[in-house]
Amino acid sequence: METSSYAGPLAARIAERQEAMLAFARDLIRIPTENPPGNHYPECVDRIVQELSALGLGAEVVPTPGFADRPRASVLSFHGSGPRTLYFHGHYDVVPAQAPDLFEPRMQGGRLAGRGSADMKAGLALMIYATAILKELGVPLGGRIGLCIVPDEETGGQGGSRWLDEAGLLGRDAVAMVTPEPTSGVVWNANRGAVTLRVSVKGKPAHVGLQHQGVNAFERMVQVVTALQRLKAEVETRRTSYRIDPPAAAHSILLLGGRVEGGTNFNVVPDHCAFTLDRRFNPEEDFAVERGRVFEVLEDCRRAGIDLEVETLQEGWSAGTPEDHPVARALAATIASVTGSEPAFEMCPGLLENRWYARRGIPAFAYGPGFLALAHGPHESVRIADVVRDTLTYALLAIRLLPEPTR
Numbered sequence: 141m142e143t144s145s146y147a148g149p150l151a152a153r154i155a156e157r158q159e160a161m162l163a164f165a166r167d168l169i170r171i172p173t174e175n176p177p178g179n180h181y182p183e184c185v186d187r188i189v190q191e192l193s194a195l196g197l198g199a200e201v202v203p204t205p206g207f208a209d210r211p212r213a214s215v216l217s218f219h220g221s222g223p224r225t226l227y228f229h230g231h232y233d234v235v236p237a238q239a240p241d242l243f244e245p246r247m248q249g250g251r252l253a254g255r256g257s258a259d260m261k262a263g264l265a266l267m268i269y270a271t272a273i274l275k276e277l278g279v280p281l282g283g284r285i286g287l288c289i290v291p292d293e294e295t296g297g298q299g300g301s302r303w304l305d306e307a308g309l310l311g312r313d314a315v316a317m318v319t320p321e322p323t324s325g326v327v328w329n330a331n332r333g334a335v336t337l338r339v340s341v342k343g344k345p346a347h348v349g350l351q352h353q354g355v356n357a358f359e360r361m362v363q364v365v366t367a368l369q370r371l372k373a374e375v376e377t378r379r380t381s382y383r384i385d386p387p388a389a390a391h392s393i394l395l396l397g398g399r400v401e402g403g404t405n406f407n408v409v410p411d412h413c414a415f416t417l418d419r420r421f422n423p424e425e426d427f428a429v430e431r432g433r434v435f436e437v438l439e440d441c442r443r444a445g446i447d448l449e450v451e452t453l454q455e456g457w458s459a460g461t462p463e464d465h466p467v468a469r470a471l472a473a474t475i476a477s478v479t480g481s482e483p484a485f486e487m488c489p490g491l492l493e494n495r496w497y498a499r500r501g502i503p504a505f506a507y508g509p510g511f512l513a514l515a516h517g518p519h520e521s522v523r524i525a526d527v528v529r530d531t532l533t534y535a536l537l538a539i540r541l542l543p544e545p546t547r
C-alpha cells in the first residue's frame with residue numbers, strides 16, 4: 141500500500157481511540173512534574189509505563205544515577221524491527237505552574253487546558269498513540285519507531301537526554317528524530333545554542349566618606365561590561381541563514397544584564413556586583429569557539445586586576461538540519477498531506493532537544509500541536525483537533541520514513 145492509502149484507516153482508528161488518548165493526556169497533566177525542582181517524576185514514569193503496557197508496547201525504564209533526593213528516569217520503547225529507527229522524542233517535565241489549579245485539566249471549547257497540555261503532555265500522548273495505532277492495525281514498517289521519553293528538558297536535559305547521551309542510549313540507529321513541541325504550525329529545524337553565565341565582581345566596602353579605603357565593585361563591573369560590549373558589537377553583526385520570524389531576530393545574541401544585583405546602600409562603596417550574560421549563538425557558529433571568546437574577555441579583566449567569579453547557569457549546543465534534507469522534505473510532504481499545505485521551516489528561538497540528535501548528524505525536527513506563546517503561561521492549552529491531526533501526521537511520517545523493503 142502507498143503511504144496515502146493508510147490515511148483513511150489510520151484516521152478512523154485515531155477517532156475511535158481519541159477519548160482514551162485524551163484521558164491519558166489528562167492523567168499526565170494531573171501529575172505535577174514541575175521542573176525546577178523535578179517533582180513527582182517517578183509517579184509520571186509509572187503512569188507512562190502503565191499506558192505503554194496497556195497498549196501492548198514494551199517499556200524500558202532507564203534510571204539516571206546521582207539523583208537520590210529526586211529520582212529521575214527516562215522511558216524507552218520500541219515498535220518494529222531492524223536497525224533503522226525513527227525516534228519520537230518527548231519530555232514529561234513541565235515548567236512551574238502560576239496557579240495550582242493548572243494541574244486540574246479542563247476540556248472546553250474544543251481545547252484541553254492545563255499545565256503541560258501544550259508543552260508537552262498531549263504531545264507525549266499523541267506520539268505514543270500514533271505508535272500504538274500502527275501496531276494495532278498491523279501496518280508493516282521497514283524499521284523501528286523508538287519512543288524516547290525524558291525528564292529535565294526545561295532545565296537543560298541534565299537528568300534526561302544528557303544522561304542518555306552519555307550512556308550511549310540516545311538516538312541509537314536513528315534515521316531521524318521528531319519531537320512534538322508546540323511549534324505554532326511551523327517546523328523547527330534549528331535552534332540556537334546557549335552559554336549563560338553569572339559574573340560576580342568583588343570589591344571592598346567602605347563608607348562614602350572613606351571611599352578611598354574601599355574598592356568599588358560597581359565601577360569594576362562597568363569595566364567588565366564595557367569589555368563585553370566590544371564582543372557584543374562584533375558577534376551581533378552575524379546573522380543565521382536559517383529562517384526566523386521576524387527576520388530582525390536572525391542576529392547572533394549577547395544579552396548583558398538580564399539580571400543585575402549588588403551594593404547595599406547609596407552611601408556605601410559596593411563590595412559586590414553581579415550580572416548575567418546570555419550568549420545565544422546561531423547554528424553556524426561553533427559552541428567551543430563562542431564560549432571561549434566570552435571566557436577570554438573575562439580572563440583579560442581578571443588579568444587587569446578585577447576580582448571576579450563566573451558561574452555557569454546553562455550551556456547548550458545549537459542544532460540545524462537544512463530544510464532541503466530528504467527527511468525535512470518527507471516531513472513537509474506528510475504535514476501537507478494532513479493539513480493541505482506545506483509548513484514553514486524556522487529556527488526555534490529557544491533551546492531544543494533536537495540538539496542531542498543533530499550533533500550526531502541525525503536529522504532532527506520539532507513539530508507539534510499548540511502555540512509557543514501560550515506554552516509556559518497561565519493559560520496553557522491545546523486544540524484537541526490539532527492533537528488528533530498530529531497523531532495522524534506522526535503515524536504517516538513513520539510509514540513514509542520506514543518503508544517496507546520491496547520483496
Ligand SMILES: [Zn+2]
Nearest residue numbers: 259260293321
Ligand atoms: Zn517542551
